[in-house]
Amino acid sequence: MKSELVPFALALIVALAPPTLADAPIPAWAYPVNPPGALPPDDGTPLSVPGSDQRFTMAQLRDLTSVPDWHPDDHPPMPPSVARSARKGVYACGFCHLPNGLGRPENSSLAGLPVDYIVKQVDAFRSGARISAEPRSLPIDIMVGVAQGATDAEVREAAEYFASLPTRPWIRVVETDVVPATHVAGWMLVASEPAATEPIGERVIEMPEDLERTERRDSRSGFVAYVPTGSIARGEAIVSTGGGRTTACGVCHGADLRGLGPVPALAGRSPSYLARQLHDMRRGLRGGGWAVLMQPVVAGLSDGDIVDIVAYAASRAP
Numbered sequence: 001m002k003s004e005l006v007p008f009a010l011a012l013i014v015a016l017a018p019p020t021l022a023d024a025p026i027p028a029w030a031y032p033v034n035p036p037g038a039l040p041p042d043d044g045t046p047l048s049v050p051g052s053d054q055r056f057t058m059a060q061l062r063d064l065t066s067v068p069d070w071h072p073d074d075h076p077p078m079p080p081s082v083a084r085s086a087r088k089g090v091y092a093c094g095f096c097h098l099p100n101g102l103g104r105p106e107n108s109s110l111a112g113l114p115v116d117y118i119v120k121q122v123d124a125f126r127s128g129a130r131i132s133a134e135p136r137s138l139p140i141d142i143m144v145g146v147a148q149g150a151t152d153a154e155v156r157e158a159a160e161y162f163a164s165l166p167t168r169p170w171i172r173v174v175e176t177d178v179v180p181a182t183h184v185a186g187w188m189l190v191a192s193e194p195a196a197t198e199p200i201g202e203r204v205i206e207m208p209e210d211l212e213r214t215e216r217r218d219s220r221s222g223f224v225a226y227v228p229t230g231s232i233a234r235g236e237a238i239v240s241t242g243g244g245r246t247t248a249c250g251v252c253h254g255a256d257l258r259g260l261g262p263v264p265a266l267a268g269r270s271p272s273y274l275a276r277q278l279h280d281m282r283r284g285l286r287g288g289g290w291a292v293l294m295q296p297v298v299a300g301l302s303d304g305d306i307v308d309i310v311a312y313a314a315s316r317a318p
């Protein structure tokens with residue numbers, strides 16, 4: 001082939017290439033986007049949650065600069081970077097990730113993750129190496145702003161705190177064919193009213209066990225994740241053997257998926273969070289850290305495989 005034809009031929013090959021898995025639309029259940037609209041105003045009522053003498057108003061519960069700590073006896077004292085904003089834009093880590101580090105579906109659990117892993121991920125958000133497939137996600141935007149504004153010392157202090165926290169069951173995984181109809185509020189799925197049901201399809205529906213307690217950021221009230229019937233067994237087969245299209249996960253993440261050395265745990269973590277990571281990696285959007293090790297793992301996974309894998313991982317004991 002004449003050399004000037006080579007770029008043309010290459011362009012043609014690219015144009016004619018079949019769409020790859022990485023081009024598929026991202027699943028809305030994993031990346032819920034809040035509808036536009038203002039939150040109802042706070043009437044100033046002091047609010048409570050079971051088992052706590054603390055009282056916070058809704059305005060205090062929405063203030064990202066300081067953590068509403070309902071259960072201070074449940075965790076060691078929070079260092080300053082976890083408990084409060086250091087400066088404008090550097091919000092308190094514990095506000096989003098919770099004082100016990102167990103997190104919420106729109107962010108991530110951090111409890112028990114390796115210190116170096118946490119530090120490297122904040123670096124990756126800061127440098128722009130780790131970005132999300134959903135550019136409208138405000139929580140992720142704020143996470144990036146925090147990473148850019150926090151000092152290395154603040155990040156390390158927070159990383160050491162979260163790494164020291166125990167993990168515990170936080171998400172109840174239930175196989176089902178039918179789920180409550182949901183809509184997005186507070187960047188997560190919540191049951192619609194009046195209550196209705198719909199087929200689960202190829203989705204995971206993760207929602208608060210108790211919406212009011214989650215709205216109040218009660219760190220003792222967890223989540224339920226509905227997953228398709230049969231998905232846990234299918235996920236187990238992929239995770240333990242690779243299913244002919246990927247590598248078994250245990251060699252790096254530990255046989256029980258509870259993490260190995262610097263490699264993060266997957267067991268018992270939010271299935272929506274885990275699915276976002278697999279989709280972001282499959283699209284080549286999550287770089288930094290050791291994300292390159294995950295590239296061959298995700299390349300051949302279908303959307304359905306991701307549902308099955310995260311159903312299984314979330315159902316394991318953390």
Ligand code: HEC
Pocket residue numbers: 081091092093094095096097106107108109110113117118119121122132139140142143146150154155158159264273276277
């Ligand atoms: C506005 C809420 C918010 C605040 C405040 C916040 N984060 Fe995050 N963080 C997020 C979100 C959202 C994600 C998940 C991004 C995704 O889904 O890909 C995240 C993800 C992370 C991850 C990746 C976890 C993993 O398993 O890879 C780390 C590490 C992290 N945050 C650390 C911190 C630290 C340290 C602080 C405080 C200095 C902090 N975050 C403050 C929202 C927040």
Ligand code: HEC
Pocket residue numbers: 120238239246247248249250251252253263264265266274275277278287288289290291292293294297309
């Ligand atoms: C060769 C080692 C290796 C194998 C095999 C592997 N992983 Fe990973 N995985 C990693 C590393 C290392 C990271 C951390 C990446 C980083 O630093 O950004 C990771 C990160 C992840 C994350 C993101 C976790 C987080 O906290 O954000 C998910 C989800 C994940 N892996 C799932 C899987 C699944 C599912 C399999 C099997 C199908 C698998 N991995 C197989 C090494 C591996």
